[in-house]
Amino acid sequence: MAYDVLVIGGGPAGLSAAQNVRARGKTALVVSNPLEENPLWKAKEVDNYLGLPRLSGAELLTAFQRHAESSGAEFLEGRALSALRSGESWYVSVGNTMVQGKAVVLAAGVVRGKKLPGEAELLGRGVSYCATCDGMLYRGKRVAVLGWTPSAEKEAAFLEGIGCQVLYLDKPRDCAIRGAEKVEAVTCGGVTEAVEAVFLLRPAMAPGDLFPGLETGGGFVAADREMRTNLPGVFAAGDCTGGPLQVSKAVGEGLTAGQKAAAFAAAVK
Amino acid sequence: MTLQHLTTAEFDAAAGKAPLAMVDFWAPWCGPCQMLGPVMENLAAQYEGKALVAKVNVDEEPELARRFGVMSIPTVVFLKEGREFDRKVGAFPPAAYQEVLDKSL
Secondary structure, eight states, rough: OOEEEEEEEEEEHHHHHHHHHHTTTEEEEEEEEEOSEEEGOOOOOOOTTTTTBBBHHHHHHHHHHHHHTHHHHHEEEOOEEEEEEETTTEEEETTTTTEEEEEEOOOOOOOOSOOOOOOOOOOBBTEEEEEEHHHGGGSSSSEEEEEEEEHHHHHHHEEETTTTTTEEEESSEEEEOOOOOOOOOOTTOOOOOOOOOEEEEEESHHHHHHHHTTEEEEEEEETTTTTTSTTTTTTOOOOOOOOOOOOOHHHHOOOOOOOHHHHHHHHOO | OOOOOOOOOHHHHHHTTTTSSSEEEEEEOOHHHHHHHHHHHHHHHTTTTTTTEEEEETTTTTHHHHHHHHOSSSSEEEEETTEEEEESSSOOOOHHHHHHHHHHH
């Protein structure tokens, strides 16, 4: 699946970017978790979105998505796992599929939470971010799924379905992954369980993990006034670029990022 | 030589004897593996006559995956005459693979 612009994130910034890419006559694909998993969904009232006071977060999100959809943006539910640039294209993997774009708008929100002890050291040696990728390698074995989103339960069910013995931990705290050469155990809240793999399913990948080499500062993506990052064809918008973490700011940045990404795509042969 | 798909039976005769080989352990259900597919195709063409570039489907060849201790896909293993000297876990841009190959040519 090849598009002019891939938008990672389906909140206010991503939806605004997608709508503006379409307004410039370019194709757009929005990769996103279900709308109800957006943190804004739970906001009872947003009172500073100009001209539309007292709407709930859910009402705003629904209206934004409808607008982007009616403009012709396409949607793919899932989590972007990794991205790489080859030739004049960006390739982004989403679960068990791969999508291609000439430009990317990163609008995946703020990724909270630091890496767990042992996570980086044992990545690829039992630590995995992708149940559908690596599950088959652990059939018949005991694995832990650490889930921080409702979709994580679906991935845990998938692992059970293919024959893994799954220990599911819902929004666990104080976790550490243990093992020397490979994963041997996971400890959460003082309880240690022997497992051969740990699947970490967060709402989104940290921007620097998704795009190796991406410039960040203080946990946020560095972007200029045209929402350009330091990587060619990668633009950023919304909460991932820093505060204020508000809808109006996200929608505005999404507009700039969408227009600039569309222009970048137009210049690619 | 273009990109080769190796089975367990073929593996030692091909990758075991090559002076330099790069083997991509992958599976069709894995998004990052699909992303790496075109990269490997290009590298196979680019290093034709210099290095063997091959793929192993871990679903069809679980023994090879076990033998190389593949715990996450894609995993790309670099071999000199069958002996592993480097590996990369995950999908990286072409330059990351070129760097390892070029150092060993």
